[in-house]
Amino acid sequence: MPRMPRAPPAARPAGSCGGRARVGFRRSNTWSHRGKRMLRGLIKTGAAYALRWTGTSRLTASLSGKGHAPLILGYHRVVEDVRAHLPTSIPAMLISRSMLERHLDWIGRRYRIVSLDEIGNYVESGLRFDRPVAAVTFDDGYADVYHNAFPLLRKKGIPAAVFVVSGLMGSTECFVHDKLYLLLSRRVSREADCSQVLRSLESHGLRLHEVAATRRFRRAAFDLTAMMLDSLNQEQLRRAVMALEGDCGPEPEHLADLQPLEWEMLREMQGAGMTIGSHTRTHALLTNESRPKLLLETTDSRRDLERELGVPIRHFAYPDGRFDEDAVEAVHGAGYAFAYTICRHRDPRRPLLTIPRTMLWENSCLDALGRFSSAMMGCQVDGVFGFASQCGSRHTRLGPSDPPADQDLICKAG
Structure with a gap:
């Protein structure tokens, strides 16, 4: 899954506390918020066009080290209609098949799209490509990648890689982050609801109020999901899911949209030339886990x-891009040749195990009017929008390296 970036705010229910003045106040705030978003979008779009036209974005890419490095793009889910999935899915994990095709066409006109193995061979040898190259990757291993992305890639003759969670392949089990978000989206629609959920989780040994006091929950379910993923290890997240399921479980039809790949699908993709990489066994966020885990x-x-595919697995992607020294050493010890993150931070001891990627979704390259923008795409690829910002994740381990699985809280500094 992606690090939880800014995403469209969830629609608020009408509420039951009537009153004409109250309703008017809400409408005023809503329009004010929309106006601010539109203004920010216009400024960002204008800046993108200016940066691309003047060549500043390409200079930024050179300064950040991206100018000569292979471009590696990352996606998650590929669906037919993003709007149909917004009520039940983390927005920043979605891209429509038509938008993905626009991204691929844009990249194809400016880069030679190659496999991760080809990039790896060049990087290992110290050679440089004779022209800019790019690779396309998909994280988690959702079945909709097989149904919507795979036919498109095959039609265009584009090599790609998919990083899969091996323990979920061929099962009907959903990813913990998806189930957590789906359950929370049914429980919370405004900031006040978050406190009620946190209180209910205390009875299950999950004390999160101290961390919650430092957070804002403007997007309710989205922000609460992000906080819990930041703060809890996988065993604690499963306890939270079980507690929330006890109150109101997700609808079966919603879970059906979130299914992982079948092994036969994966074998077909691998046989067609796609690179298969690891994304851990259960999608545990490695910076929150013990060394044995x-x-x-x-x-x-x-x-x-x-065992299932009969080919060497050389590539690994850190879930949510999160890594620290212990995670990198575990990946090295497991025998992977290359590993991929989602930020610019590199481990100088293991640079081939901390290769950066650019993660994109449906709205990444839209202008202020909601249209695909070549300038916005260029700025994303050049790393302009993240150039001046600090990495939001920590890459050094805090506290004991081997926390017990049932400890109440692992607080992740960011």
């Missing part, structure tokens, strides 16, 4: 994939 997640996943 890191070893299981990295080693067992590689063993699962090699």
Whole structure:
């Protein structure tokens, strides 16, 4: 899954606390918020056109080290209609098939799209490509990548890679982050609801109020999901999901949209030339886990994939791009040759295990009017919008390296 970026605010219910003045106040605030968003969008779009026209974005890419590095793009889910999935899916994990095709066409006109293996061979040898190259990757291994992205890639003759969670392949089990977001989106629609959810989780040994006091929950379910993913290890997240399911479980039809790939689908994709990489065994966020858990997640996943596919697995992607020294060493010990992040931070000891990617979704390259913008796409690729910002994740481990699985809280500094 992606690091939780800014996403469209969830629609608010009408509420039951009537009153003409109150309703008017809400409408005024809504229009004010929309106006601010439109203004920010116009400024960002104008800046993107100016930066691309003057060549400043390409200079920024050179200064950030992206100018000569291969471009590696990352996506998650590929669906037919993004709007149909917004009520039940994390927005920044979605891209429509038509928007993905626009991205691929834009990249194809400016880069030679190659496989991760080809990039890896060049990087290992120290050679440089004779022209800019790019690679396309998909994280998690959702079945909709097979149904919507795979036919498009095959039609265009584009090589790509998919990083899969081996323990979920061929099962009907959903990713913890998807189920958590789906459950929270049914429980919270405004900031006040978040406190009620946090109080209910206290009875299950999950004390999050101290962390919550430092957060804002403008987007309710989205922000609460992000906070819990930042703060809890996987065992705690599962306890939270079980607690929330006890109150109101997700609808089966919603879970059906979130299914992982079947092994036969994966074999077909691998046989057609797609690179298959590991994304751990259970999608544990490695910076929140103990050292023994890191070893299981990295080693067992590689063993699962090699047994089922019959090919060496050389590539690994950190779930949510999160890594620290222990995670990098676990990946190295598991025998991977290359590993991929979602930020510019590199481990100088293991640069081939901290290769940056640019993650994109449906709205990444839209202008202020909601249209695909070549200038916005160029600025995303050049890393302009993240050039001046600090990495939002930590890459050093805090506290003991081997926290017990049932500890109440792991607070992740960012």
